[in-house]
Amino acid sequence: MEPLVKSRSLGKSYGHFRALRGVDIDLQPGQVLGLLGHNGAGKSTLIKSLLGAHSYDGELSVLGMEPQKNRVAIVQQLAYISDVAVLPEWMTVKQIINYIAGVHARFQQEKVNGYLAETDIQLKTKIGRLSKGMKVQLHLALVLATDVKVLVLDEPTLGLDLMFRTKFYQQLLDWFNQGDKALIIASHEVNEIASLLTDVLILRKGAPVVSGSIDSVIERYNKVAVPEVKMKQAYSARPLQVLEAVNHSTCIFDNMKEDKLASLGEVTKPTLAEIFVAVQQES
Ligand SMILES: Nc1ncnc2c1ncn2[C@@H]1O[C@H](COP(=O)(O)OP(=O)(O)OP(=O)(O)O)[C@@H](O)[C@H]1O
Structure with a gap:
């Protein structure tokens, strides 16, 4: 059509x-x-x-x-x-x-x-x-x-x-x-x-940074609660965004396999709003 x-x-x-x-x-x-x-x-x-x-x-x-x-x-x-x-x-x-x-x-x-x-x-x-x-x-x-x-x-x-x-x-x-x-x-x-x-x-x-169906976009990104001791390892995986919280940091990753990220901390799916904020900060 x-x-x-x-x-x-x-x-x-x-x-x-x-x-x-x-x-x-x-x-x-x-x-x-x-x-x-x-x-x-x-x-x-x-x-x-x-x-x-x-x-x-x-x-x-x-x-x-x-x-x-x-x-x-x-x-x-x-x-x-x-x-x-x-x-x-x-x-x-x-x-x-x-x-x-x-x-x-x-x-x-x-x-x-x-x-x-x-x-x-x-x-x-x-x-x-x-x-x-x-x-x-x-x-x-x-x-x-x-x-x-x-x-x-x-x-x-x-x-x-x-x-x-x-x-x-x-x-x-x-x-x-x-x-x-x-x-x-x-x-x-x-x-x-x-x-x-x-x-x-x-x-x-002026340029598209994310585009597609909501499901495909959410699928692409992961959010990981990374404890302080694993932050060096997390940085080497190049997070889009790092937000410091109490006793851990919340990192958003783009296009990284969930099983690879699991060694850093608990992996969950970010909301669209969290993805929106993270991609604005990407250099
Ligand atoms: N008529 C115009 N002449 C020159 N520059 C313009 C004109 N209209 C918009 N711009 C510039 O183009 C860029 C995009 O503006 P646009 O209004 O499309 O943004 P927007 O995403 O709708 O923003 P907002 O959420 O603030 O409404 C801005 O830098 C704006 O200053």
Whole structure:
């Protein structure tokens, strides 16, 4: 099956500055790709390329089309929610629903009403008067009601409290589980999104440092609790990261056989968040 998003050696320069390079993506229906990286790692630059918002180098196809040339066709089936509230503040909730119903061929008004019924959002309220969390809920409801195939979220829950976050992810998963959809979520909040992901792409200074299915990534790394007396031996096995604890150090290793590491101490699997932190420190 043709991937919903496919890229090969995707890159982007701003003038002489290389903000993104060497990104390969194969996003199939049913996949949730976590796009992880610290500030300035290139996440938004990659998303802007997918949206056709700027030029890029390398190969990129979104829903079988070239983003810059086919923006209008692509946004019928791909939606984007950013951390920046973009809904017109002067409109009421009802007005924005009517407006989108008029311009978006795939918009299903009864769906948006269903999503909003689970919130405290009133149709007559001006968007400018909604709380930040409510605006995000409204935005999500509008997007999910357009029945897109690919949804791209850039730090979607930034500034939302735990209750709004939980509701947000619940609605998102209800939509995703209808099938045939793919999600891309860019975030620093690795712990928050880790359980949703099927795949991950970790960027550092614009380049991919970890990429693949969650299972294959977790498989690759090991965490070992190494007692002080074995630390010299541990260093010779070149850990990615060493964190000192009481009476031992926690070392993360990449691509080392578990039986070899067992002589150093107890071997367990690191979490995605621990891998994320460890690969940022790799020289
Ligand atoms: N329009 C631009 N012109 C020049 N440099 C830019 C531009 N947009 C982004 N950059 C630079 O490209 C790099 C990647 O930025 P980008 O916004 O993609 O990172 P990010 O991973 O989304 O970061 P954050 O998590 O802080 O949003 C940064 O060094 C940034 O300063």
